[in-house]
Amino acid sequence: MVAVTVEKLEKVFPPNVYALKDVNVSIKDGEFLVVLGPSGSGKTTFIRCIAGLETPTRGRILFGDVPIVDVEKGVNVPPAKRNVGMVFQNWALYPHMKVFDNIAFPLKIKKVPKEEIKKRVKEVAEALGISELLDRYPRQLSGGQQQRVAIARALVKEPQVLLMDEPFSNLDARLRISAREFVKSLQRKLKVTTILVTHDQHDAYALADRLMIINNGVVQQIGTADEILNNPANVFVAQFFGDPPINILEGEGRGDYVDLGDLKIPVKAPPGRLQVGIRPTDVYIAERPMAPGDVELQPARVVLVEYLGFTPVAVIKWEKSEMRAIAYDKVKEGSIVKVFLRKDNVKLFKDSIRISNIEI
Numbered sequence: 001m002v003a004v005t006v007e008k009l010e011k012v013f014p015p016n017v018y019a020l021k022d023v024n025v026s027i028k029d030g031e032f033l034v035v036l037g038p039s040g041s042g043k044t045t046f047i048r049c050i051a052g053l054e055t056p057t058r059g060r061i062l063f064g065d066v067p068i069v070d071v072e073k074g075v076n077v078p079p080a081k082r083n084v085g086m087v088f089q090n091w092a093l094y095p096h097m098k099v100f101d102n103i104a105f106p107l108k109i110k111k112v113p114k115e116e117i118k119k120r121v122k123e124v125a126e127a128l129g130i131s132e133l134l135d136r137y138p139r140q141l142s143g144g145q146q147q148r149v150a151i152a153r154a155l156v157k158e159p160q161v162l163l164m165d166e167p168f169s170n171l172d173a174r175l176r177i178s179a180r181e182f183v184k185s186l187q188r189k190l191k192v193t194t195i196l197v198t199h200d201q202h203d204a205y206a207l208a209d210r211l212m213i214i215n216n217g218v219v220q221q222i223g224t225a226d227e228i229l230n231n232p233a234n235v236f237v238a239q240f241f242g243d244p245p246i247n248i249l250e251g252e253g254r255g256d257y258v259d260l261g262d263l264k265i266p267v268k269a270p271p272g273r274l275q276v277g278i279r280p281t282d283v284y285i286a287e288r289p290m291a292p293g294d295v296e297l298q299p300a301r302v303v304l305v306e307y308l309g310f311t312p313v314a315v316i317k318w319e320k321s322e323m324r325a326i327a328y329d330k331v332k333e334g335s336i337v338k339v340f341l342r343k344d345n346v347k348l349f350k351d352s353i354r355i356s357n358i359e360i
């Protein structure tokens, strides 16, 4: 297929809304990039700029070596000539057309000969497991089936790039998981360069070769899910990606520990105000340490027990500091418990920016 390069992309909506600010990313040929961010962060604007449905105010986008937008040079290839497939949030199937005609539509517009249309619709329907639905109307399909039809329509013209904007948001939780698996395996099979936009970190975790996390139009971090979980660039990323959410506590660096007032976190820390990030999976309630190198913190009181799937996660409290921690032992609300910390996984931030362990 094709690599996609985005350089210094900016989109300002009048009078003064910076939906995208200096976005730079290179998506490899065949890669699955997920753009993840909260509502209003610029995700849809980003994907619409790539599709050609929005014109950026600055920057360049290239498919392979070919610029499809170059604001400075006045290049702006129209959407129909970009050869992208797009799947929207609401799938937007034509209700008065049968599934066959919905899928065939982009080819009819291109005036592809009838026999060729038949062949390609049949092929793509087979690949998506919807051959037996071609004679139905959209209203006679389940949500998951409608989604497959929308994907088939996006793929039938053999796009260089597949763009998906919140494609699972109309599906219930169970269907969402199977739809994700389906999209992932299809993408692997077809090796089509794919950009998917979502605000759902579980979609992102399940699908992405790499993630691009965006907030207020600014890219916060690009990397694999594990890179971002282990090395979040800043407090926003640490809090936005990870389930259960990371504990962030304010403290004072004291060389060999961070002073939280009522609690000491025994990690090397430069002097001054710091934010400490501890994932609930890195702090746990148990009788003894589970791994060499884990350190015991002061005992804490259990305030509340919640569940992450079937794993109990306790909210624990010292005098003032509070964290979520995995409970390996059965714990009762109100009891005092022993707490251990995987100290190598503690993340420190200064002014909300990550300070790497090397710098300390």
Ligand SMILES: Nc1ncnc2c1ncn2[C@@H]1O[C@H](COP(=O)(O)OP(=O)(O)OP(=O)(O)O)[C@@H](O)[C@H]1O
Pocket: 013, 014, 017, 018, 019, 037, 038, 039, 040, 041, 042, 043, 044, 045, 046, 199
């Ligand atoms: N046509 C427009 N005119 C003015 N402002 C716009 C327009 N489209 C989007 N915006 C603004 O640009 C910013 C980014 O919007 P965008 O739709 O890209 O965000 P998003 O991350 O996709 O949000 P959501 O998840 O809610 O769909 C928002 O502040 C939005 O209000």
